[in-house]
Amino acid sequence: MLRSYPRNRSTFRPSLEALETREVLNCTFTVDGTTLTIQAANSGSTITITDNGAGFGNNITAQCKGENLKTFSSIQTVNFIGSNKKDKVTYNIVAPNGFSAGRFININPMGGNDIINFNASNVNLVANSNLNVNIQQGTDAPTINASYSGVIGSLNTAANLTFVATAGLSPSVICGQFQINSGSIGTANITVNGGVKKDKLTLAVCQENSGDPVQISAVVNGVGAGKKKDIVKVTPGVIVQPTGPDQFPYKTITTCTPCDDS
Numbered sequence: 264m265l266r267s268y269p270r271n272r273s274t275f276r277p278s279l280e281a282l283e284t285r286e287v288l289n290c291t292f293t294v295d296g297t298t299l300t301i302q303a304a305n306s307g308s309t310i311t312i313t314d315n316g317a318g319f320g321n322n323i324t325a326q327c328k329g330e331n332l333k334t335f336s337s338i339q340t341v342n343f344i345g346s347n348k349k350d351k352v353t354y355n356i357v358a359p360n361g362f363s364a365g366r367f368i369n370i371n372p373m374g375g376n377d378i379i380n381f382n383a384s385n386v387n388l389v390a391n392s393n394l395n396v397n398i399q400q401g402t403d404a405p406t407i408n409a410s411y412s413g414v415i416g417s418l419n420t421a422a423n424l425t426f427v428a429t430a431g432l433s434p435s436v437i438c439g440q441f442q443i444n445s446g447s448i449g450t451a452n453i454t455v456n457g458g459v460k461k462d463k464l465t466l467a468v469c470q471e472n473s474g475d476p477v478q479i480s481a482v483v484n485g486v487g488a489g490k491k492k493d494i495v496k497v498t499p500g501v502i503v504q505p506t507g508p509d510q511f512p513y514k515t516i517t518t519c520t521p522c523d524d525s
Contacts, residue, residue: 289304289327289330290302290303290304290308290310290325290327290330292325292333292335294335294338297337297338297339297340298338298339298340298341298342299323299325299335299338299340299341299342300342300343300344301325301341301342301343301344302343302344303327303343303344303345303346303348303350303373304327304346305346305347305348306346306348307346307348307349307350307375308327308328308345308346308350308351309327309328309350309351310325310326310327310328310343310350310351310352310353311325311326311353311355312324312325312341312343312352312353312354312355313325313355313356313357314341314354314355314356314357314358314366315356315357315358316356316357316358316360316361316362316363316364316366316386316392317358317363317364318337318339318363318364318365318366319336319337320336320337321334321335321336322335322336322337322338322364323335323336323338323341339364339365339366339367340366340367340368340369341354341366341367341368341369342369342370342371343369343370343371344371344373345370345371345372345373345374345375345377345401346373346374346375347373347374347375347402348374348375349375349376349377349378350372350373350375350377350378351377351378351379351380352370352377352378352379352380353380353382354368354370354380354381354382355382355383356382356383356386356394358386358387361387361388361389361392361417362383362386362387362388362389362392362394362413363389363392364392364393364394365392365393366393366394366395367395367397368381368394368395368396368397369397369399370396370397370398370399371399371401372398372399372400372401372402372403372405372431373401373402374401374402374403375401375403376403376404376405376406376433377401377403377405377406378405378406379398379405379406379407379408380407380408380409381396381398381407381408381409381410381411381426382410383410383411383412383413384410384411384412384413385412385413386411386412386413387413387414387415387417387444388413388414388415388416388417388422388423388424388449389416389417389418389422390416390417390418390420390421390422391420391421391422392422392423393422393423393425394422394423394424394425395423395425395426396409396425396426396427396428397427398427398428398429399429400429400430400431400432400456400458401431401432402431402432402433403431403432403433404431404433404434404435404436404460405430405431405435405436406435406436406437407428407435407436407437407438407439408438408439408522409426409428409437409438409439409440409441409522410439410440410441410522410523411424411426411440411441411442412441412442412444413442413443413444414443414444414445414446414447415443415447415448415449415450415451415477416446416447416448416449416477417446417448419448420448421448421449421450422448422449423449423450423451423452424441424449424450424451424452424453425450425451425452425453426439426441426452426453426454427454427455427456428454428455428456429455429456429458430456430457430458430460430462430464431458432458432459432460433458433460434458434460434461434462434463435458435460435462435463436462436463437455437462437463437464437465437466438463438465438466438521438522439453439455439465439466439467439522440466440467440519440520440521440522440523441453441466441467441468441469441481442469442471442519443468443469443470443471443475443477443479444471444472445471445472445475446472446475447470447472447475447477448475448476448477449477449478450477450478450479450480451468451477451478451479451480451481452480453466453468453479453480453481453482454480454481454482454483454484455482455483455484456483456484457483457484457485457486457493457506458486459486459491460486460491461486461490461491461492461493461494462485462486462493462494463493463494464483464485464493464494464495464496465495465496465497465516465521465522466481466483466496466497466498466501467497467498467501467516467518467519467520467521467522468481468498468500468501469498469519479500481497481500481501481502482501482502482503482504483495483497483501483502483503483504483513484504484505484506485503485504485505485506485511485513486505486506486507487505487506487507487508487509487510487511488505488507488508488509489507489509491507492505492507492509492511493511495511495513495514496513496514496515496516496521497513497514497515497516498515498516498517498518498519499515
């Protein structure tokens with residue numbers, strides 16, 4: 264059942280530190296155990312990351328525009344560190360046999376008006392799997408689009424989906440759409456955070472079967488002060504919490520695919 268409750272906005276967010284400043288002409292890839300860290304070139308990069316949802320074998324591929332495709336095995340954590348120029352990052356999960364991993368995805372936009380796309384359509388999270396996505400606050404104005412659809416959990420055993428996206432320090436756009444399909448069991452925690460400027464924040468969270476034993480928390484933390492009030496659109500059941508002193512109106516939408524429709 265879609266039940267969201269107001270929560271105090273935590274002042275702690277996991278953060279991904281930038282690597283030591285140096286001239287980086289191409290994307291760099293570093294593997295440390297089960298952690299893959301990708302750093303954009305200083306001039307900005309366009310990168311596509313594809314994840315097959317497995318916890319072993321050749322489970323991650325990545326390609327920066329103009330460079331060769333790279334394949335990585337047994338990766339559990341994927342970190343992306345942007346440049347101070349405009350980067351475009353697309354993270355695709357393609358898991359026709361189900362998503363069975365414990366995956367942690369951290370994206371640090373750094374500077375530049377980055378474009379960040381997260382696509383996980385028709386991805387079923389199988390029993391005991393965990394998908395955790397954290398898009399951190401950059402210094403400029405990113406555009407973030409995120410899409411998930413699928414069944415959470417299987418065989419009467421729970422799985423977990425966690426998604427957090429935070430606007431940059433300049434006016435940003437975040438659009439998220441999450442379709443929880445029938446048969447789900449487990450948890451879905453979805454949070455969109457505004458920045459310090461006037462952002463456009465859209466969050467649609469839809470549940471196909473309200474009788475499923477899945478716990479859903481969907482929250483938008485928007486700035487609600489003076490002329491910096493965010494423009495917020497949400498589906499019913501999503502909690503909107505202003506972080507400033509002013510309450511502000513938000514628009515309720517009925518479409519479950521506002522990011523596709525825009």
